[in-house]
Amino acid sequence: MTTTTAPNRAPSLAASLADLRRLVTRTLRHEARTLDALMVNIALPVLIMIIFVYVFGGAITTGSSGLAYIDFVVPTVLLMAGGYGAALSAVNIAEEMTGGMIDRFRTLPISAWTLPAGHVIASLVRNVAATACALTAAVLLGFRPNASATDWALVLALITGYILAVSAIAMLWGLLVTSPQAAGAFSFVVIFFPYLSDGVVPAETMPPLLRGFAEHQPTTPMVETLRALLLDLPLGDAGWLSAAWLTAGVVLSMPIAAFLFRRRTTT
Template identity: 75%
Template sequence: MSTAIATTAGDLRRLAGRALRHEARTPDALMVNIALPVIIMLLFVYVFGGAITTGSSGLAYVDFVVPAVLLMAGGYGAALTAVSISREMTGGMIDRFRTLPISGWVVPAGFVVASVVRSVVATAIALAVAIALGFRPSASLAEGALVLALVFGYVLAVSAVAALWGLFVRSTQAAEAFSFMVIFFPYVSDGVVPAETMPGPLRGFAEHQPTTPIVEALRALLLDQPMGNAGWLSAIWLTAAVLISVPVAAVLFRRRTAR
């Protein structure tokens, strides 16, 4: 059993490394992954920041919006997993993998691992830019560890759902639509503007969609504020996304690669 686990772990490491090398060979896509959240942050802070109030929170806008931008940074890179998997499924590379003595689920899992590594780096760069713009987190060491865990969990959940989407759709163009959905959700949450300022139906959606508690939990941890229900709601959403997406993606992969 230990030999089988070690072999599978080695296969997963090699496939994740392969995916990361592919990213390194397409610097334009890599730069977009890193630059897009930074551009969004600059736009919000310097263009819209003076016109947007943060409602009852009383926070400076840069402090208010940074958690949402961090999710955009990690989520956009994670969402690209759908495109990578769709490209492999339609480009014939999966047929070559099927001739190798590896577990089928390791192939999409390799893309998920690579996505987590890439997206966590992009999030760290976005945080560094935010600090340069005046963001001053006051998190303790324990709260900082929870921030890392929450960002990691979010990236993992989005990557898992992206893998499922990439296996479900039949073209890379359809797979690319997932990136738009991931970028869209933070806008209609409590991340960019306070949900309390939105009209009725939109406010109801913003308050009950999964991105809002994650943003609020990040904001509370980074700024050492009360978290309320945001922490356990975030854990429920992220855990459910992974536990549902992973087995369904495994079934889809087996069906699409069956002869």
Template identity: 70%
Template structure:
């Protein structure tokens, strides 16, 4: 049997392990499923009436949905750091080292499982948005591109979380990454228009990575002009994946070599 086929089989088994692991942690499964719906209801019904969408002229639900889709997928993706950290500190890696598997497939299995799980989470958020009155104006091609953008964002956050989980030495420290990912949309153009923010905060919101991703999502789902947002978003996401995937493999190899 060739090495690529063997590695692919190992990766598949580790992805299945990651997905099964989530189903056994009932509270985590409930949070990942319910959080997108709760966030959607909170923003639309509690904050929506008090927030204007600035020059976009959109209804608030249309304005905020792209950001919530990324929040729901990104938050769960960030928890990949905790899963990897628990494997590294809980003895599971010692078991893996006794098996004839390639080391890189362990972090890769976590990342792929995270992408599958959190794309589903984003789909739940989208279903909730449609029930609450979100009415996109997108062609089938636009829908495919929007879903590809969400998937790429989840992949990038999962890979970045894998790197963080391998850098820190405890699951508690690894969990801090999820708060950063959950907070970042609030200081973007996703929840309130960046044009309404004060100087320094507005500059940060306009130039941080999530803003062009959200603007590209709005362009695809609502038929708004995107300008250069799609290109900038693609560069941010591609750069994150290209940098973090090999870095996670290197960090994993170094951590396990020192055990």
């Protein structure tokens, strides 16, 4: 008498989407229990904004833009709020890769892509909420946006795209390094990168070499786009440049991260 074993089949799309929903819920619940991390995610950009406005604001001019400093800097702080939390996704995936959780997931009939995708989606939900908190604080400090309903929709799309791109790059970084400590370094890069843009001080006031970098790095067109949408200013080329940078970040990072994840979980 012989027996046959049914071949292993990949989960269906419906089953994978159900697994993805569970993994997103799991990640959000896990992060909700780490109140210290949530507080830092929300409080750090707000504290930075308060320092900029009340400590440095009186000494910093906004150059040819003629904006009040709070109007000048708030778009940058919104990117910091979303980007800092999204960058912490690198720590989350690194902890699971090195802490034994991946070995448990290997025993379950789930698609490999759902785990990193779950982290990215959870990051998106969490950090859009954190950015909304930062915007609320900005309004309480005196920021007065002049945006239409369409402008607000585009603001949400840009911030969502930024968080998605940073989360994707964070996944890639978290899979490249070998420890959560090394993964955590990415968050410092993300939160300080806007300082070298047109977001905190006008690029026109910087030395020539630094000015050239500030004018052509990814954060500058995103900040300029947010300023234009929130304050009803001319948009120029900033909109399509932002879309190009964000698309490139997602399109280049996601396939490489997926490849690294498969490689590290099948060896």
